[in-house]
Amino acid sequence: RFLDPIFFGDYPREMREMLSSNLPKFTSEEKRLLQNKADFIGVNHYTAIYAKDCISSPCDIKTYEGNAMVQAVGERDGVAIGRPTAFHGYYDVPEGMELIVRYVNQRYKNTPVYITENGYSQLSDNSMEDLMNDVGRVNYLQGYLTCISSAVRKGANLHGYFVWSLMDNFEWGFGFTVRFGIYHVDFETQERTPKMSGKWYRDFLTGSRPVDQAQTLRADS
Template sequence: MIGIVIFMCWFEPLRNNSLDFLVAQQVMSFQAAWFLDPIIHGDYPPEMRQALGSKLPTFSIKDRRKLQYKLDFIGINHYTSLYVRDCTFSPCKSSDNIDESFIYTERNGIPIGKPTAMPNYYVVPHGIEEVVLYTMRRYNNTPMFITENGYAQHSNSSMTELLNDIDRVDSMRQYLAYLNNAMRKGADVRGYFVWSLIDNFEWLYGYTVRFGLHYVDYNTLKRVPKLSASWYKQFLHGVEVQHEHEQVDTH
């Protein structure tokens, strides 16, 4: 099986109006459909064509013929959701440091979800259902894998907080529940991968954030299962853990 993995944030209209709704659709097309539409439909997204016109290249007949082979699966890396708003008739001022001024993390001073240690990564569980249904409807329910989904902790947190990662357990439980909703609605999801098995070097953020189900001592490389590792193992065996009463030994 040959496929492609796409990072997909879910974008929601900041305001309840048609302009913000259309902008949310456009942002999705510039993020995910930019890559998937040509492979599956043989052309760039209509939303991109409308916005960029002749700036976008066209595919030759030979190119389109090659694209007919399509994909066996679509991989989705999903972590968070954000708000977007239209800036056509009024200037936009972002509420954070994201480059695009039309993207917001708050509405009326309230964050879109619980913040994590990763900048602009919020716990917004219904977002995973939305991106899966979006992919299902746009790409003829091509088989999907959730290739990354996880929760970030600050590395400088106490050992007790790092090992008894209740917030990660809550996030996983909620995201998996919404993923299950999408599957019940017909989404052909074949697998789910947690990011990550162990704490590791996180690109620009290095060792300052931790996504692992297992704690790693970066001096000795010793690995210690966190509460989330125990919870996930039992979850996979069909056992729901009452984590409020469970603790991991931090010694």
């Protein structure tokens, strides 16, 4: 709902009620100028989580989730929402991709959507064999691309997809401890080598490997 001012000129009533003075107020002229000013919407999407109502447990209102009066959790009744990844709290939940694309399209007047980031993390201290034979990342990409395809077939106005990332790099507060790249980078020599996922993604883009061929990897992993 944080995009609402750009498309509708103001935040939704529920946000006004919960956050009151924390939100900026707009004049009638500002609301008019704000509306429908986006050419496209960029979505960074890595995972899905459950939203637990804060009625049953206290919320930290200084967090994004706390502002919405919910607590973000990765499990329900002791069962994880999806396969965990190296990034704490990030799970492999491909169906979330289709849901978010369709939701954004429906709420924001079918504005074109680009998936500007989507990727899978590994711990850097894994063995070189595990880093290069990144079956988990192949399965992740296969699942998310399959759900993107499903969304498009159902009418989603999706214009592009960008995997995160081409190469292992410096990941903000996590530094070099996690890797998202489909190319392995030796940070000492800067040598770059395609991982299994890089080769799979190349074949997928050139049409020599249909997206559903990764299912075999998922079943065997």
